[in-house]
Amino acid sequence: MSHTDVERPDSGHDGSDTTEVSASEALLVEPSRLSPTRRALTTVLRSRELSIFLVLVAVVVLATTKNNGFLFSSDGWRNFLLNPSILLLLAVGQAVVIITRNVDLSVGSVMALTAYLTGRLFIEQPNIPIVAVLAACLLLGAVLGLVNGVLVAYGGVPALVITLGTLYIYRGIMLTWAGSDRINAGDLPREFLQLGTRSVLGVPLLTILALVVLAIVGYYLYTARGGRELYAIGSDPDAAVLYGLPVRRRLLAAFVLSGALAGLAGALYTARYGTVSSSVGLGIELQAVAAAVIGGVAIFGGSGTVWGAAIGAFLLVTINRALPSLGIEDFWQRAVVGALILGAIVLDRVLAVRQARKLAESRDHS
Amino acid sequence: MSASNAAAPVLVLRDVSKSFGPVVALRSGSLRVEAGSIHALVGENGAGKSTLVKVVAGVHRRDSGTFELGGEAVDFSSTAESKKSGVAVIYQEPTLFPDLSVTENIFMGRQILASGRRIDRAAMYAEAERLFDRLGVRIDPRRPAEGLSIADQQIIEIAKAISLDARLLVMDEPTAALSGVEVDRLFAVARSLRDEGRALVFISHRFDEVFDLADTVTVMRDGSYIDTLTIAETTPSELVSLMVGRDVDDLFPKVAAEIGEPVLQVRGLSRAGVFHDIDLDVRAGEIVGLAGLVGAGRSEVARAVFGVDSYDSGSVSVSGRPVRAKAPRSAIRAGMAFIPEDRRKQGLVIDSSVSRNVAGVIRRGIAKAGLLTSSMENRAAGPWAGRLEVKTSALDMTAATMSGGNQQKVVIAKWLATDPKLLIIDEPTRGIDVGTKAEVHRLLSELAGQGLAILMISSELPEVLGMADRVVVLCEGRITAELDRADATPEAVMHAATHQLEDAR
16 A cells, blocks of 8 residues: 555656646645655645744744843743733634634634632632632633534524624623622632742743643644644634534633633733733733634635644734843834734735635646 | 344335425435435436435425335424434535634533533533544634634534434535545445444545445436435446436527627626635636636636625626626616525515515616606516516516525516616526426527527536636636636536645645
8 A cells, every 4th residue: 555656657657747737746646656755744834823923923023132031031021921821721722713704703702701700719718729710710711612602503693793892792791790899809819820930940930820721732632633624614614514513512612611611811921920800811802813814724715724823822922022121112003003004914825826826837737 | 123123224214205385306216225325316407406405304204105214104394303203414505603712512412411511612622622633634623613614614514414313314415615635534434434334425426446445336317216326236327317217408498599799897896805816707508617626616607796895906898888886776776686695685676576575676767757667677577477488477476485496587687677788697596397498498499599608606507507608717716727618528517616625635
């Protein structure tokens, strides 16, 4: 079975004298002549994740040459890792939802609700174990996500509209519940606040938590049937139904995951900043979408990885921190983020058109 | 239990019916398939074969009738259930996930698992290569499904169905886009599956294939079961008479029209990977049929001519005046009208009233000071709808609630209101009841008689042969034949449509 590299029909030719056509065609349609390692290498080199990672490196290098403390002070290092962690959690959940050709705009409001819930729980029950609080936040987030999922999977209404509605509803519930109340650091136990600041071997605990979640979700999407089915659903929802995939169940799961991660992000937000006001998480859902899109998750579903979304989250937060230290005005900081998003989408489109063209041409010559 | 099961036929359908709204797709379908048999299902397009297949696959739920699998009554409400019961289906149009690799497409939902429920990609690639070897094709199992030719997509579908290890394999026109060698390979695989004792249902329009492969044949017509025959005891002409059951001339009331000046002239139209060097003339009063197999590029040519899609080189002109590329408005101004294949999505504002739909394209002409009222719309639309005998009690009925035939008439009315010189119509009677089809045909024929030039795309060979003054046959994006009405026989058209495929054989 493993003889494909040996007995090619044109193996008499040297690789160099085959025409351009057959070379590109062989790459596109027939089994590739490249060895598995070279093939893997090409895949990595061409991946969106790598290019966005290089942009991140460039931003960090540039900012560090201007100001050594950007990365090499203990504060700079901590901020570099800690600041993106909460957005990273949201971006991971968002990426999973976008992969299914949906979107979850309610994550900011979910996060606000659980952030307030965290504070309320500690005020009502000062001795409540931290694990119980985290579990409560996960659960509340999951339930709110389930509401989104049920409406999208069974209502047949686009997720954009549904989650825009729940964005306002959840925010409204939070405002009604909290009133003019604020949670302050004094209301929270010390151990809980330490969760937001402690480091292990120079890496903040929050970052480790976010990276563990990222690793689990990334692993699931790549190696589990359920994960692959999410891609299939996003790639062609009608075909997914014809295949007999459990489309509704998978959609529910994606929204529940997104909600639960937003719930966790709310608890971690409280641990990190110590204060919860009514404006927690305002507009962060758009940052999560932006992180996913910049990281190569196609907005029409079916492709992209949570790794890319995570790097996108890092890039967004790091750019926002780097631009002031590079002496760029506030207005331009937002414009740069906008340009990044547009650039990512235009790049996707151009690459897709070029690929389609190349495939069409290779077919002509076959 | 097991003894009776062994004797029971794999599939029994008796008097199965299925309607979609007012359209009856399947009146009374019956089919009985034994184990170790290849059963052909033949009938004209619209005879209900594909609907029958979709009932078996669990895509549609039957309205009434008996459905037994291996002697047990079943009632599938999803494709997952039918798969679990051992039914594999190759649909007419490939349904693949473009973003995923070919291998993932084959194994989606039932991937090979290694320890810890991890997907075993290496095993899947090996298995995919083994399947491709069995089918004798070379496809990179790691490449994405995006950009595969229709033939390759069909191969993936076949590989998928074979890998299911099903007791009943249904193939809905699997050979429509395949080359001769690929067809031979597929047939060899089908025979080996039969010899393993599986049951196969094979739908095809090509009689040579039916007689080559199948042992039994069931004929359907107008959504109903007609007869089941043993292949050894029948002939192609007997099947044709059973399939048609009436004279072609009755069905297509073609009016002789005076053919005038050329209206549409297409020269050297090309688009990489889609179509090449298309030269096309349509004259006033003439109906030109554009025939070809699925994926031959017919709709793509029409869309490019009308300016919906772009093209790389070539020119389009109407009555001698060039039409700009990729500019449908310029095409409309030049006198072109285009009725797309999917009229619900692309041809109609489905939730609007009939009069608003008809008035939509001429709203500038009837609006006063930029304003448009319902009464103005009704006034403008009334005569057109009346002329086409659109059966709606009132003009303000919404298009969505009408039958396919009436919807098609509304679309035609809409375009006639622009007073076009050329009408391009893609699959004029798809999804339309057999009874109403003739009305659409009569209408097209009358319009040609009034001097309209018509370019008609159709997958239904009888429709093309019955309606067209001239038949242009496309094959893999190239024109392979241009036949006058007198020379256009089913054999000649099919030969041209499979021309290059024959060469490869």
